[in-house]
Amino acid sequence: MRSFSLLVVNEWLKMAKKRSFFIPYAIAAVAAIALGWILQRWGGEMMSEASALDYTVLMAGMSGFGQMTAMLAIIFTAGIVSGEHGQGTIKFLLIRGQSRSAVLASKYTAAVLFTLSLAVWLTVLSFAAGAFFFGMDAGEAGWRDVLVAGGSSLVYSMIFMTLAFMMGVLTRSTGAAMGVGMASVMFSGIVIPKSFYKYVLFPNADLSVYSQGGHAPIQGMSLGFSIAVLAAYLVLFLVASFVTFKKRDIA
Amino acid sequence: MNHRTNMQSDADAPVLSLQGVSKRIGSKWIVSQLSFDVHKGEVVGLLGPNGAGKTTTIRMIAGLIGMTEGDVLVRGSSIRSDWKRAIRHIGAIIENPEFYPYMTGCDNLKQYQRMNPWISRERIDEVVRLVGLEQAMKKKVKAYSLGMRQRLGIAQALLHEPSVLILDEPTNGLDPAGIREMRDYLKNIAREEGISILVSSHLLLEMEQLCSRVVVIQDGKLVTVRSINGGSGESEQPGQQEAMRVMFRVGRLEEAKRLLEGLDLAEVLAVNPEQSELILSLQYKDIPGVVERLGSGRIPIYLITELKQSLEDEFLKWTGGNQIA
Structure with missing residues (x-):
């Protein structure tokens, strides 16, 4: 276990030592603060009753910056496997006596941690900016709403990050991983009202549609159904990644 | 066992x-x-x-x-x-x-x-x-x-x-x-x-x-x-029976060649007129004999060098040289 956590530390350092590492956090911070300021200044009627929690729900949820978190996570983790191939560092990485499964698992863990840190960072900053601009008075939203909004954004980001991760393993190309990941985020908004489509990943990715008495995107879908579909896709992506990575000849 | x-x-x-x-x-x-x-x-x-x-x-x-x-x-x-x-x-x-x-x-x-x-x-x-x-x-x-x-x-x-x-x-x-x-x-x-x-x-x-x-x-x-x-260190004591290749750089190349062709100690493998060189195949112990023969004909000798079969030559031999793999 200790040796695995050291592998995760390695992967984290590979991301964190890049000079561009702070950029996604900065983007999230700027977005959270700037939007808060804009809404306070020009929000008018709409925001006059708002509280810090309302703002947090707005920002962290899928209607706010949930998609952005997913995109940032994809952009900054797309190269985590393919980058090693591209740089040629994969040769050293795989001859150090750590199994390929452990190496890939450490990479996925680091990508998950990164996505998680982004989501938490965005939520915390939104709350701070909300408290500053709108005050701590009780508004409409409660902590539970924050949890639902942030949680569904996180699930959404994880799913598409995992998809990009798999593409990186399969194609060994950062561009392909990023492209497919981003395109999927774009397409996820489109809902084709046919019954087969409910088994596709996209309409299921946003779990927040089920909150606040919302209705299912396609008939026959429910929260449980979507979670099951998402879990199946997640397992599929990971199995495909690990099987490919373990078997691959490093040429 | x-x-x-x-x-x-x-x-x-x-x-x-x-x-x-x-x-x-x-x-x-x-x-x-x-x-x-x-x-x-x-x-x-x-x-x-x-x-x-x-x-x-x-x-x-x-x-x-x-x-x-x-x-x-x-x-x-x-x-x-x-x-x-x-x-x-x-x-x-x-x-x-x-x-x-x-x-x-x-x-x-x-x-x-x-x-x-x-x-x-x-x-x-x-x-x-x-x-x-x-x-x-x-x-x-x-x-x-x-x-x-x-x-x-x-x-x-x-x-x-x-x-x-x-x-x-x-x-x-x-x-x-x-x-x-x-x-x-x-x-x-x-x-x-x-x-x-x-x-x-x-x-x-x-x-x-x-x-x-x-x-x-x-x-x-x-x-x-x-x-x-x-x-x-190897060249100091080559196998006694083995023929080696030796290059002689001499003056009056044609005359030198004629002299050596009459000698059964050495075989002339190649003549290189540009450099005025003779490539001979002979045994180690016969080198003084060749020098003596050239000297008796008053042929000037500038350089005597053993041409070692380099790894490169052998490599090309082993791998069939000219074909591009």
């Missing part, structure tokens, strides 16, 4: 043993039935023209590429069935050593330390000193020259105190000074750390200077295994 093998394994069992290693891609055998051993402290060259299967072989030894048939034993552990234990004894540089350019040399080495946690901080310092990179450890790797990266590559390969070092084309892209430096490091390491080295290359001269034995492969098959005898 069993007892005897055990006894042997302690004394001089090979550190690295390839046993019928084969790799098939599609219907083509990239490497087929390759077997050879590397013993303790030995520097062995894996030589072959481009496309002979050197890189594939090296990568199979490191477990980067799967084998279709055969096995590689590293100090008795199979790379196929006991990879973790086998790879523990291998240090490798495969093609150019690649590092994370945005990290310092030190951070890069620490990456590998975390993957093998038994490596101590002192070991890192020791290895860095061995390759002479103390001054560069705090610099980012992107600021390194290729030569420095090669040295960091060696440091990386030695960190976990392996028994055998495998190097794939380690001097690719280095300038002559860098090649020489690399060679010196490798010889040093083989001597001081008692590590066996398997190095692949298509550069013959380099192999001649570095290795004690070469394994020549072509089209994925073993062509020959040759010992390289230590340097110039």
Whole structure:
């Protein structure tokens, strides 16, 4: 276990030592603060009753910056496997006596941690900016709403990050991983009202549609159904990644 | 029987043993039935023209590429069935050593330390000193020259105190000074750390200077295994019966040739009018006779040199020279 956590530390350092590492956090911070300021200044009627929690729900949820978190996570983790191939560092990485499964698992863990840190960072900053601009008075939203909004954004980001991760393993190309990941985020908004489509990943990715008495995107879908579909896709992506990575000849 | 093998394994069992290693891609055998051993402290060259299967072989030894048939034993552990234990004894540089350019040399080495946690901080310092990179450890790797990266590559390969070092084309892209430096490091390491080295290359001269034995492969098959005898000491006492090739640079070439053709000590192999040279095939003991004969004809002799069959000539002979593999 200790040796695995050291592998995760390695992967984290590979991301964190890049000079561009702070950029996604900065983007999230700027977005959270700037939007808060804009809404306070020009929000008018709409925001006059708002509280810090309302703002947090707005920002962290899928209607706010949930998609952005997913995109940032994809952009900054797309190269985590393919980058090693591209740089040629994969040769050293795989001859150090750590199994390929452990190496890939450490990479996925680091990508998950990164996505998680982004989501938490965005939520915390939104709350701070909300408290500053709108005050701590009780508004409409409660902590539970924050949890639902942030949680569904996180699930959404994880799913598409995992998809990009798999593409990186399969194609060994950062561009392909990023492209497919981003395109999927774009397409996820489109809902084709046919019954087969409910088994596709996209309409299921946003779990927040089920909150606040919302209705299912396609008939026959429910929260449980979507979670099951998402879990199946997640397992599929990971199995495909690990099987490919373990078997691959490093040429 | 069993007892005897055990006894042997302690004394001089090979550190690295390839046993019928084969790799098939599609219907083509990239490497087929390759077997050879590397013993303790030995520097062995894996030589072959481009496309002979050197890189594939090296990568199979490191477990980067799967084998279709055969096995590689590293100090008795199979790379196929006991990879973790086998790879523990291998240090490798495969093609150019690649590092994370945005990290310092030190951070890069620490990456590998975390993957093998038994490596101590002192070991890192020791290895860095061995390759002479103390001054560069705090610099980012992107600021390194290729030569420095090669040295960091060696440091990386030695960190976990392996028994055998495998190097794939380690001097690719280095300038002559860098090649020489690399060679010196490798010889040093083989001597001081008692590590066996398997190095692949298509550069013959380099192999001649570095290795004690070469394994020549072509089209994925073993062509020959040759010992390289230590340097110039060899020419002092050549085999008495063996004919050697000697170049005489003389004045009045035609006359010299006529004189020697009447002599049955030596056979004129070639005449080179541009340089005014005669290439003779003769025995070592007959050289004074030839000189005497030329002297009696008052032919001026400027230069007498033995033309050694270089590894290059032999290599071309083994691999059928002119065909491009």
